[in-house]
Amino acid sequence: MPSFKPVAALTRGLDVLRVVNELREATVSALHKETGLDKATIVRMLETLEHEGYVTRSPSNSGYVATGRTLQLSRGYDLHHRIGLLSEPILTEFRHRIGWPSDVALFDHDAMIVVQTSRETGPLFFNRRPGFRAPILETSIGRAYLAYCDPAERERIIARLRVKPDVRNMLASEPEKLEALLADVRARGFACMDDAYSEREYSRQMWAMAVPVQDDDGIHATLNIMMLRNAITPDMAVERFLGPLKDTADRLANVLRNGE
Structure with a gap:
């Protein structure tokens, strides 16, 4: 347990910087919608971040964009780069095998961070480059992680999400419904994207649909398949792709464990 209360101003500033990064170009109105902070607070956060060199006005002057200085914040973290490189050939081969793109994602505090994807070619790109942060409770990659991680870790994650005012975290405040959902994931062996998120x-x-990438040491990541609703039904996908998806997840777990 922390020995002091979090610094609220710092928390708000980090939330604003995170959303600027996610949106690529963020207006005050867009930041208000994403963070729930009042606009006066957002302006103060933006002006502080601009003073420190982490954001600047966009060329069109319609919003704010992140600067190169934000790269300094990630210099001490390279796990996602290493796993992304190890995963890339496997994902490429998997897409050629099944015809649909996939993502490999790691848990990162309060979201799943996509570290490698095969969505960057063809019609199913959808701007999901490595580095995209996906919500835990509504995505297949997040639900797969939450269902199979250590129970104590699961409780910590849910508690963390419960205090974050975000429509994507609503399930954290419905413990019985969430536990039933996760039990169903474990029973079926895979998780699905929430319909509201898809909408x-x-x-x-x-x-x-997604499965855990795990071995005897626990869960390391999650792996999904993205599909068009009008092209393949869930039942068809389970019959045709669940076996290959689990095999690929096992292969990834072996590669991640051995680092080669």
Whole structure:
């Protein structure tokens, strides 16, 4: 347990910087919608971040963009780069095998961070480059991680999400419903994207299924398949792709464990 209360101003500033990074170009209104902070607070955070060199006005002067200085914040963290490199040939081969793209994601504090994807070619790119942060409770990659991680870690994650005011975290405040969902994931051996998330992000055109990348040491990552709803039903996908998806996850776990 922490020995002091978190510094609220720092928390708000980091939230603003995170959303600027995610949106690529963020207006005050967009930041208000994403963070729930009042606009006066957002302006103060932006002006502070601009003073420190982490954001600047966009060329069109319609919003703010992150600067190169933000790269300094990630110099001490390279796990996602290493796992991304190890995963790339496996994902490429897997896409050629099944015809649908996949993501490999790691848990990162309060989200799943995509470290490698095969969505960067063909029509199913959807701007999901490595580094994209996906919500835990609504995505297949997040649900797969939460269902199979250590129970104590699961409780910590849920508690952390419960205090974050975000529509994507609503399930954290419905413990019975969430536990039933995760029990179903474990019983079936895979997780699916939430319909509400599919509606918001993809106009309900896409859905996804995901499995854990795990071994005797525990869960290391998660692996999904992204598919078009009008092209393949969930039942068809389970019959045709669940076996290859689990085999690929086992292969990834072996590669990650051995580092080669």
